[in-house]
Amino acid sequence: MLHIHEKLQPILKTVLHRNAGEPEFHQAAREVLESLGRVVERHPEYYDEALIERICEPERQIIFRIPWIDDANQVQINRGFRVQFNSALGPYKGGIRFHPSVNVGIIKFLGFEQVFKNALTGLPIGGGKGGSDFDPKGRSDREIMRFCQSFMIELHRHIGDKVDVPAGDIGVGAREVGYMFGMYKRLNNRFEAGVLTGKGLTYGGSRARREATGFGTAYFVRSMLHRQGTSIEGRRCVVSGSGNVAIYAMEKIQAFGGKVVACSDSSGYIVDENGIDLDLVKEIKEVQRGRLSDYAERRGSDCRYIADGSIWRVPCDIALPCATQNELTIEDAKALIANGAIAVAEGANMPCTPDAVALFREAGVLFAPGKAANAGGVATSALEMQQNASRDSWTFEKTEERLAVIMHNIHESCDQTAEEYGAPGDYVLGANIAGFVRVADAMRSLGII
Template identity: 55%
Template sequence: MTTIKKQDAKAYVDQVIDQVKEKNQSQPEFYQAVQEVAKSLIPLFEQSPHYMDYAILERMVEPDRLISFRVAWTDDDGKIHVNRGYRVQFNNAIGPYKGGLRFDPSVNESVVKFLGFDQIFKNALTDQAIGGGKGGADFDPKGKSDMEIMRFTQSFMNELSKYIGPNVDVPAGDIGVGGREIDYMVGQYKRLRGAFEKGAFTGKGIEVGGSLMRTESTGYGAVYFAEEMLKDEQDKLEGKRIIVSGAGKVSLYAMEKAVDLGAVVVACSDSSGYIYKEEGLDVKTIKQVKEQERKPISAYLDHDQDATYNEEDRMWNLSCDLAFPCATQNELDEDDAKALVQNGVIAVIEGANMPCTEKAITYFQKHTIKFGPGKAANAGGVAVSALEMAQNSSRVYWSFEEIDNMLQEIMASIYEKSATAAKEFDLEGDFIAGANIAAFRKVADVMVAQGII
């Protein structure tokens, strides 16, 4: 087998990273995502330089296409608003593009591209036949009425419908996009196409052809991944004190599953602040506040006078065994990492996409803290999306228990693939490198087989 020197592989990777930075200026999130993946692939390129000869990395960092479009809509007072919509179709080597839609003011080209690029690897790790894509709009759904949400999603779909389909690109939900928004899109897509293509979206309502457990899957999957990490240390979740950022479906269901497995949730947060209770928070009440009452996390105190609310300090300063950043990108920085390590954290599991900064990750690794990267740990959502696609295609309907069992098997497989790849390259315990290498190799081999396209 032909091999090359490490410095040659590093020089190649540095060259690609420099090209990405030059071509994608003012896109820090995308550059950060590419840099993290590319650097971890150096050992693979040393051993298998043919991936360099086929320019796989150069081809993979350039999306197949990036679509940007105007979304005009009217509010309840008849005022016209204009937002920008996006869809990036990054790589379909192993299957149709697959990835969520995010409605949030922070959405821009850089954010969509970083999410779509990471989705290539996340989807490959699930062993499902799905490629990488992502999309969304700089629309803020907070405070909007149901009719305003409907009018916006219909306008959004008027353009996006031209580029998606069950065998082309299958969107799902993400931040700001839940079952309600997806169902509105399904309705408009059906109206525009004049046909009911059930598999064109995932994350649908059950009555519209959705799958049981899709809502819970990302949060549950992150906890199942954490469980596998602890098993390797002959440890378990029972009795562990955890803190979780974010108050969306990922964090809510990560907390729910963690409690089911015997852990104690001592703190959780939303964009306004965090709640804390040493003896443990009641997750059912948190879900009631966020999902039914749709109130800030501080409203939890209306139900539990023993808990405290803090909007001044960082939640990561609290003592815990496991931390689950489940809110948004780059929410946990190096200072937060230092505080967590000082206060005894043993593992950090990313429920969100790229929630930890590069310096934070480096600090965790330096102090041998177990780290579950988002592309591996939060892949449960897209895994169950693929299972929803399978049910739609075959016109079957699986029970919650069946899907939960499949999800546990998928998350255990993702952990095993990541751990094995890391060990193969003498990087044992580095799940970032392991996940990236395992996923890249799967997609790269198919790209080589398909030729230069």
């Protein structure tokens, strides 16, 4: 159980009561409120119960039906969500997730995290999130197109480049964004390029957007280690997942001289002591849409594939959980610490359980929460919005250069805030307070809205 300052306990009680049955949202709210105890003590002007309660309450929650027809000519029904959480800093900004686990509590937790993540970037974007319990696995391109079009038929009335700008997330890549953008364009009879980010390069997308979340996570790890007088070079690294975030985190870790020895998918994980062959992973996952067991078969005796068990038992110096929420448990944290891990950075959103996070912090392991470490994706989405607004297209190098600067600034903000509040090296506290203060200052300026 996290320690919540006594003045903030009534707010937590209200949040828990008002959002019953939403454990992921409860977890995210508890973590932020725990950090705010130091703010309340040091800067009483921020102790405004109504303000903090408003920050924990979405401005708007939209739930809708999505009917569509599958290839067998059967009508299917899914549920869609968009939670527009906070627009004090700018239009709502956050991804769309297609996964069977999606429900309103998951989307609210993601939207709440997005508010502070977006604030940390220093860019003028608010926080939101959306998605559906639709499962794209095993569906044909035509089925996915029909679903995306039906999804957008309802969503289009709630979004716009000055209102709410969705992007991709789990289960939603450039293909899905393209189908949604096409339907939005048809429904609104205008080419509003900035309404969605993560688009293809041929119709307003940004170079480096696909790589941005993974690259940004690696940049944040590099800054953490540099702060300690060391580097990624020569370090063993384990990465969970094998989607966009994991693949490009691995690519940048390797570019920085690290050695990635393991990654995973929903079926199991691979251990390749010679270092993961990233070109092969990309071919299997991005082209063939296959499983990592295929990687092991093609690599032969140099690689082990494990269908059961935890990837976090593989010894490493740096651990990057890049798959999904609450994937890394306290038992996994104990194993990582026992095996000498020095840094953990969340490439996914809240992939470590609260007990695991607490153990890392107590053990002195450098720990980067998702709202700081994986902010590179939304930061580059905001850069895509800039390009769309100016009818411009930047080079990959220019975009990555901006990304690197933003991630460095996020690290400095978290690090300096933690130092200011008497907890040097505590990136969880630093990220939560730095994000909160920026949002709270804007909300106070706008009045009671």
